Amino acid sequence: MRLLKAEFKAYSDEQLMLAISHGEKPAFDELYHRYADKLYGYILKMLWYNEVRAQDLLQDLFTKIIRQPQLFDTSKNFKTWIYTIASNLCKNEFKRNEVRKNTHNGLDHRYNIASEDNLDNTINDLEFMEALQRELTKLDEKHREVFVLKHIDGLSIKEIAEIMSINEGTVKSRLFYAIKKLAEELKMFELV
Amino acid sequence: MKIIIMEEIFKKMHYDDLTESEKSEIAEFCPDQNAFQHIQNMLNHAGQALPVAPPISLKESLNKTFDEHYTPVVIPLQKRFPVKLAVFLSVAAVLVFVYLAVNLNFTDQDPALNLAQNNPKKAQEKKRSSSKVSQNNPAISEQQKMQSLTPSEPLITIPAEIEDVPFPMENESMNGYVNEKIEVLPESSAEIAMDGDDEKDALEESVLERKEQSKRLSEVRDINEIAVSANKASLDVKGSRDRSKVNQRQLLKQIKPLF
Numbered sequence: 001m002r003l004l005k006a007e008f009k010a011y012s013d014e015q016l017m018l019a020i021s022h023g024e025k026p027a028f029d030e031l032y033h034r035y036a037d038k039l040y041g042y043i044l045k046m047l048w049y050n051e052v053r054a055q056d057l058l059q060d061l062f063t064k065i066i067r068q069p070q071l072f073d074t075s076k077n078f079k080t081w082i083y084t085i086a087s088n089l090c091k092n093e094f095k096r097n098e099v100r101k102n103t104h105n106g107l108d109h110r111y112n113i114a115s116e117d118n119l120d121n122t123i124n125d126l127e128f129m130e131a132l133q134r135e136l137t138k139l140d141e142k143h144r145e146v147f148v149l150k151h152i153d154g155l156s157i158k159e160i161a162e163i164m165s166i167n168e169g170t171v172k173s174r175l176f177y178a179i180k181k182l183a184e185e186l187k188m189f190e191l192v
Numbered sequence: 193m194k195i196i197i198m199e200e201i202f203k204k205m206h207y208d209d210l211t212e213s214e215k216s217e218i219a220e221f222c223p224d225q226n227a228f229q230h231i232q233n234m235l236n237h238a239g240q241a242l243p244v245a246p247p248i249s250l251k252e253s254l255n256k257t258f259d260e261h262y263t264p265v266v267i268p269l270q271k272r273f274p275v276k277l278a279v280f281l282s283v284a285a286v287l288v289f290v291y292l293a294v295n296l297n298f299t300d301q302d303p304a305l306n307l308a309q310n311n312p313k314k315a316q317e318k319k320r321s322s323s324k325v326s327q328n329n330p331a332i333s334e335q336q337k338m339q340s341l342t343p344s345e346p347l348i349t350i351p352a353e354i355e356d357v358p359f360p361m362e363n364e365s366m367n368g369y370v371n372e373k374i375e376v377l378p379e380s381s382a383e384i385a386m387d388g389d390d391e392k393d394a395l396e397e398s399v400l401e402r403k404e405q406s407k408r409l410s411e412v413r414d415i416n417e418i419a420v421s422a423n424k425a426s427l428d429v430k431g432s433r434d435r436s437k438v439n440q441r442q443l444l445k446q447i448k449p450l451f
Binding site: 023025032036037040041044054059062066067128132147151152154180182183184186187189 | 222
């Protein structure tokens with residue numbers, strides 16, 4: 001008997017993966033609903049806001065879930081697993097080093113950020129976010145990834161360490177560096 | 193030390209809540225309360241990042257991939273085994289079965305005859321092979337000789353004269369005739385004595401005729417007995433199944449002409 005999508009809302013990520021492996025479409029819909037936006041945001045930030053490439057990678061990611069759900073060990077944490085795949089996809093993209101070539105100064109042209117001259121002393125959240133995005137793109141990959149995973153996607157230090165295959169101490173030191181750098185660059189903003 | 197501090201520092205409410213060591217660690221970019229507050233806001237706002245969502249087309253594409261992967265492969269109707277052919281074959285099989293059942297179970301004929309009628313070549317081959325075997329084995333040849341006395345062929349040819357004569361054993365009139373013969377003889381002799389020589393001669397002739405007829409009748413009896421015994425012999429060789437059918441029918445066939 002097929003379950004409705006609503007019934008899968010109570011399922012854990014791991015249970016959803018099991019259901020997907022049995023061909024349950026609503027389970028896939030629920031999993032997509034939970035992670036598509038987060039992963040898309042993560043990949044987008046990692047790839048200097050290149051939407052086209054981010055969409056390609058996201059599609060690759062979910063296609064892998066559809067075709068090879070057995071690759072996931074249900075005794076492990078799904079969130080860590082899916083971010084690990086996303087991280088590896090981004091690393092492969094870095095290696096190809098094509099993203100920077102297709103973007104304007106490392107940024108997608110659709111994400112042009114207001115210059116500092118246009119900024120007032122009082123700035124709203126939107127302007128700050130745009131500035132943050134710009135500064136994030138200036139960070140190197142390993143610091144940017146740690147910052148995005150910790151302060152944007154809300155993962156724990158332990159999870160980040162697992163995803164990036166590094167120890168927790170390294171995660172913390174990278175995080176310290178990223179915050180220090182961003183604080184220095186964004187100190188002109190008066191946030192409320 | 194720096195690592196541990198970063199995890200906890202910005203969770204504190206106020207810059208003054210920090211320890212001296214913590215303050216010294218972040219002094220480079222966070223020297224006072226204002227900077228501390230600024231970083232805290234920055235991190236909070238970073239968590240509320242601009243909402244981004246992948247396009248709907250991406251989800252549609254994934255749906256298609258999912259359906260292709262998990263939907264069982266349906267063989268097109270054209271590629272399936274042709275339905276008409278299957279129906280035709282099944283009907284043909286049923287007809288053949290019915291035909292064989294009727295012919296095998298209700299036929300009166302000998303299997304050898306059936307084979308000869310349906311497939312003469314095979315029958316000939318079978319005959320040849322059996323003859324070869326019989327040549328090598330005399331016991332088999334005798335058996336086959338007995339079998340070859342097929343019921344359809346009359347065992348003994350009965351002369352046309354005798355055929356018209358009724359069978360004496362079960363015929364009452366004939367019995368009467370036999371009795372009459374015994375009774376009439378003295379009367380006729382008496383008549384002979386009374387009417388003279390001519391009449392005597394005529395009587396003698398009629399007696400001779402009757403004697404001849406009785407002779408023929410006895411011959412017929414003998415022939416009949418031979419036919420019955422021959423049939424018995426042939427039936428003993430055959431299977432028990434055919435025996436009852438063939439016995440009755442062949443006896444009738446052979447006895448009928450006598451009547």
